[in-house]
Amino acid sequence: RAKQAGSNQSHFYSDQLHQSLLERAILERDLRSALVNNEFRVYFQAMVNAKDGSLGGLEALIRWEHPRMGLLFPGSFLGLAEELGLMCEIDQWVLHTACHQLQDWRTRYPLTDLKFGVSVNLSAMQLQDEDLLDSLKRTIDLSGLPAGCIELEITENVLISNPHKIASLLSAIAGMGVRLALDDFGTGFSSFEHLKLFPVHILKIDRSFVSGVGQGETSERLLAAMIHFARTLGLTVVAEGIENAAQADFCLLHGCHLLQGYYYSRPVPASDFESAFIAKFAATCVN
Numbered sequence: 001r002a003k004q005a006g007s008n009q010s011h012f013y014s015d016q017l018h019q020s021l022l023e024r025a026i027l028e029r030d031l032r033s034a035l036v037n038n039e040f041r042v043y044f045q046a047m048v049n050a051k052d053g054s055l056g057g058l059e060a061l062i063r064w065e066h067p068r069m070g071l072l073f074p075g076s077f078l079g080l081a082e083e084l085g086l087m088c089e090i091d092q093w094v095l096h097t098a099c100h101q102l103q104d105w106r107t108r109y110p111l112t113d114l115k116f117g118v119s120v121n122l123s124a125m126q127l128q129d130e131d132l133l134d135s136l137k138r139t140i141d142l143s144g145l146p147a148g149c150i151e152l153e154i155t156e157n158v159l160i161s162n163p164h165k166i167a168s169l170l171s172a173i174a175g176m177g178v179r180l181a182l183d184d185f186g187t188g189f190s191s192f193e194h195l196k197l198f199p200v201h202i203l204k205i206d207r208s209f210v211s212g213v214g215q216g217e218t219s220e221r222l223l224a225a226m227i228h229f230a231r232t233l234g235l236t237v238v239a240e241g242i243e244n245a246a247q248a249d250f251c252l253l254h255g256c257h258l259l260q261g262y263y264y265s266r267p268v269p270a271s272d273f274e275s276a277f278i279a280k281f282a283a284t285c286v287n
């Protein structure tokens with residue numbers, strides 16, 4: 001009996017393996033055609049000014065509207081996209097779409113004192129792309145958006161492979177007026193050296209630290225110290241993953257400039273973002 005159960009089990013595992021290989025093959029095939037089939041979407045999540053809750057920025061986040069599987073999150077396909085060498089094209093598309101969307105809002109609404117920009121995530125692969133600087137320039141020119149309205153988010157882990165080469169690339173990008181944010185701060189191979197070497201303007205404190213509010217004195221002190229640290233360096237501090245009022249209050253109290261999280265809004269399609277944030281913001285500007 002035991003033997004039988006054992007063989008059933010291995011059968012089960014190989015079925016499962018076969019299933020997942022099959023799924024991967026299908027996903028791979030679909031991913032290769034997703035861009036031309038226009039299946040990617042850019043969702044936007046608000047960043048609000050900690051002081052008054054007004055709109056202070058927005059982050060572009062990719063989604064994949066799969067024809068059969070429905071809406072897929074980046075965690076389920078970006079890894080594969082990277083393996084397949086599709087990341088640069090995808091990120092370029094996101095940047096293009098996000099810039100055009102913001103410029104469209106700027107022209108359709110009387111946002112004369114619209115100071116914020118759109119943040120776009122940059123993958124490690126893009127930083128290896130020789131064409132990045134030129135394609136960035138082209139995208140910005142084409143969109144008509146001032147370079148100062150564009151922020152690129154990078155994680156610390158992308159900086160460690162070839163720090164000096166990447167530092168000069170990022171300096172060139174910053175020289176164009178584009179602002180740079182260090183994303184998921186505190187989770188990667190954090191090094192104080194990074195902040196000396198790279199022209200970073202914004203520090204985004206990872207939500208794993210923000211969730212420390214109410215979780216004990218050590219967690220709270222750590223979060224407070226991170227905020228103070230970033231402020232001391234003259235950086236704009238963003239707290240990621242704000243899910244409740246206690247977290248928002250804590251981050252405001254300790255000097256975060258911008259707050260981002262489900263407490264304010266989930267990432268939503270452009271049309272929803274427009275009615276929930278842009279139209280309201282425009283109305284307050286007119287007054």
Ligand code: C2E
Binds near residue numbers: 045075121123183240
């Ligand atoms: P990220 O850049 O750190 O983006 C923040 C992630 O946290 C987003 O997940 C967002 O939906 C989620 N989030 C925001 N507020 C909350 C909250 O209050 N609670 C919780 N639990 N989560 C919150 P998402 O959209 O699934 O993206 C995951 C990651 O995928 C991003 O992390 C980013 O690293 C990457 N990513 C997303 N879009 C792109 C893209 O266009 N290009 C590249 N290269 N990477 C992207």
Ligand code: MG
Binds near residue numbers: 059121183
């Ligand atoms: Mg990000």
Ligand code: MG
Binds near residue numbers: 183184204206240
């Ligand atoms: Mg992040």
Ligand code: MG
Binds near residue numbers: 184
């Ligand atoms: Mg993250």
